Amino acid sequence: MGTVRLLSDEEASAEALAVFDEIRAARGTDYVNNFWRALAHDPGLLRATWDRLRAVMAPGALDPLVKELIYIAVSTANGCEYCVHSHTAAARAKGMTAEMHAELLAVIGMAAQTNALVTGLQTPVDDMFKADQAP
Amino acid sequence: MGTVRLLSDEEASAEALAVFDEIRAARGTDYVNNFWRALAHDPGLLRATWDRLRAVMAPGALDPLVKELIYIAVSTANGCEYCVHSHTAAARAKGMTAEMHAELLAVIGMAAQTNALVTGLQTPVDDMFKADQAP
Amino acid sequence: MGTVRLLSDEEASAEALAVFDEIRAARGTDYVNNFWRALAHDPGLLRATWDRLRAVMAPGALDPLVKELIYIAVSTANGCEYCVHSHTAAARAKGMTAEMHAELLAVIGMAAQTNALVTGLQTPVDDMFKADQAP
Amino acid sequence: MGTVRLLSDEEASAEALAVFDEIRAARGTDYVNNFWRALAHDPGLLRATWDRLRAVMAPGALDPLVKELIYIAVSTANGCEYCVHSHTAAARAKGMTAEMHAELLAVIGMAAQTNALVTGLQTPVDDMFKADQAP
Amino acid sequence: MGTVRLLSDEEASAEALAVFDEIRAARGTDYVNNFWRALAHDPGLLRATWDRLRAVMAPGALDPLVKELIYIAVSTANGCEYCVHSHTAAARAKGMTAEMHAELLAVIGMAAQTNALVTGLQTPVDDMFKADQAP
Amino acid sequence: MGTVRLLSDEEASAEALAVFDEIRAARGTDYVNNFWRALAHDPGLLRATWDRLRAVMAPGALDPLVKELIYIAVSTANGCEYCVHSHTAAARAKGMTAEMHAELLAVIGMAAQTNALVTGLQTPVDDMFKADQAP
Incomplete structure (x- = not known):
């Protein structure tokens, strides 16, 4: 229902999948929520957003x-x-x-x-x- | 420079002055900042805002x-x-x-x-x- | 101090001046406030905004x-x-x-x-x- | 679908129910809309919001x-x-x-x-x- | 689901229908999207919005x-x-x-x-x- | 007049100064605008913002x-x-x-x-x- 489709693991690029894997590892769950699946259309933006989010939200x-x-x-x-x-x-x-x-x-x-x-x-x-x- | 003038202690109503005094006591300073001096045109709104702020911001x-x-x-x-x-x-x-x-x-x-x-x-x-x- | 200079009557185009005159007549004052003097860089936008404002704000x-x-x-x-x-x-x-x-x-x-x-x-x-x- | 569940009359605290009753009386209907049922998780906030809303919206x-x-x-x-x-x-x-x-x-x-x-x-x-x- | 119902062609006034027809012609489709069908309750606002949108978005x-x-x-x-x-x-x-x-x-x-x-x-x-x- | 003072070159850390130098080189001017001088209180945030801005705004x-x-x-x-x-x-x-x-x-x-x-x-x-x- 968004302005872009959510990408499944099969549809995501290798660069996007690598971020999905980091999300899974960081959170201890296999579930990757919709925001990341929408961002995956632009693997560079996905990577930059995830990396920065981790840094900013760290203790x-x-x-x-x-x-x-x-x-x-x-x-x-x-x-x-x-x-x-x-x-x-x-x-x-x-x-x-x-x-x-x-x-x-x-x-x-x-x-x-x-x-x-x-x-x-x-x-x-x-x-x-x-x-x-x-x- | 606001849409209403800031009221001095001399111009404020008794009801507004009572709130000013509570602000001074709570903060341990004689200074009453501009927001409260602008709100003082409506002593009822001043009172409601100050009372609620104190409750909400309390430990x-x-x-x-x-x-x-x-x-x-x-x-x-x-x-x-x-x-x-x-x-x-x-x-x-x-x-x-x-x-x-x-x-x-x-x-x-x-x-x-x-x-x-x-x-x-x-x-x-x-x-x-x-x-x-x-x- | 804006992103465009305010235009004086001397600097405004004939089309913009016509709007200024309507503003003066509608308000019964010679003063044209800064918003209109900034908009005057685009006489078409000035005209459209003034005309629409008058229609929308009418009784x-x-x-x-x-x-x-x-x-x-x-x-x-x-x-x-x-x-x-x-x-x-x-x-x-x-x-x-x-x-x-x-x-x-x-x-x-x-x-x-x-x-x-x-x-x-x-x-x-x-x-x-x-x-x-x-x- | 909210970030908190809506509380039914049965789930609401006595303090929250008292506000629900005032809402019903003020509006002449048995229906209590969702906003109040969500706020009911915090009876103090529910009470403060309802009381202030009534005062502000009065003639x-x-x-x-x-x-x-x-x-x-x-x-x-x-x-x-x-x-x-x-x-x-x-x-x-x-x-x-x-x-x-x-x-x-x-x-x-x-x-x-x-x-x-x-x-x-x-x-x-x-x-x-x-x-x-x-x- | 809006605050006003969407008007069908049958329900729209003649003035609103005229705007619908311009929308169809400009876009080369018979479909008139929901925004215009909601605005059609106020044919004057519909007309003003459509006319201005066309002017502003033109090359x-x-x-x-x-x-x-x-x-x-x-x-x-x-x-x-x-x-x-x-x-x-x-x-x-x-x-x-x-x-x-x-x-x-x-x-x-x-x-x-x-x-x-x-x-x-x-x-x-x-x-x-x-x-x-x-x- | 901000919530933090603007840092001069003399007050900025070596890490912040390195970003200032990149800004000067990228823009062909010695002038570093206030935003960067305010951000310089947090050299990590300054660096992340500048790097990301350059990437996002590139052709x-x-x-x-x-x-x-x-x-x-x-x-x-x-x-x-x-x-x-x-x-x-x-x-x-x-x-x-x-x-x-x-x-x-x-x-x-x-x-x-x-x-x-x-x-x-x-x-x-x-x-x-x-x-x-x-x-």
């Missing part, structure tokens, strides 16, 4: 679950149905509880509301918030 | 710093200049390091990119991501 | 002030600083009171919040809301 | 139908399918005619178009539109 | 295929499912190859990413990018 | 000017002031004429308008537009 100063919560927040604000579903599932797999999910949604809703209020008010930014005010 | 299953990161993520996706500035400052006040900020931005950028790719591809949602597939 | 089943409120709502949701400013000014000129402005902002904020909650929840649309359910 | 300086039109405008600009459907149904229930709906859509489309033009042109805001220019 | 300084790619880019950024589908189909009809589609998606994704990074960083615009810096 | 099935037009379209729809300015300047440097700019803006405005109309109408996607309908 660092922020832990992987927090990164998933941020991903859900952006996806929700951008209205991306697929992304909200896939990253909500990913966050659950990384330990998001029902209570955490509820608080995440409350913060997202609150931010959307005050974003809209500020935009309607066109409030000027306080000088103290700007980086060049730092000592 | 819970997610800690306040994580909530601020989520707030920045939504504000960035919504393109709210004021909100990005004010919540980046708030996150720093709650302990966000430069490294955490950099990772936050990398996740926001990654999410924005895959949101756009998925939307351009119109990838159908995998059944396994849907809540009613849960056992 | 009809909805009165012009209600149409301005809707315009502000869309401009706020789209994060268009210029448009929020210009249509807030226009709404005031058409009779928007401070109380109406405050209620408008409250509705915009509420809608933004529930839009975000619904998107995060991915709530399926109730059958009864769909037009083809109508008797 | 005031703007009448309830105008508020629904504004709600549709924001929901459309934010691309929220569920919200467009539910608030279009609500507006009809409050008296929106086919002619009013058509004019609403024309204004929403016009605003979206000029929002985009202004953003592409990056037109600077006229001084006269700013609140601090007021006498 | 000019940019060729029609490039215009379709731009249309897809905007529709993707705005998250409009219908529009992404219909303009991807239109672009293919005008000669968009799979390779061009893949590059289009890569640019859209890249732009979405750097848009988000810039917004999170709130980078000030370089003076040299502004039109009034031009000699 | 391919689409020529670099068309890619810049698409970039402007996405940036406009996302409301990114900095990006609209920088990519409009880049497009001019690659040959965008005033006439092409005007047509680009007209298409962006038209797309934004019909995106909004479709979303308000919630028009279902025609089967013939879906990829799996292909023979």
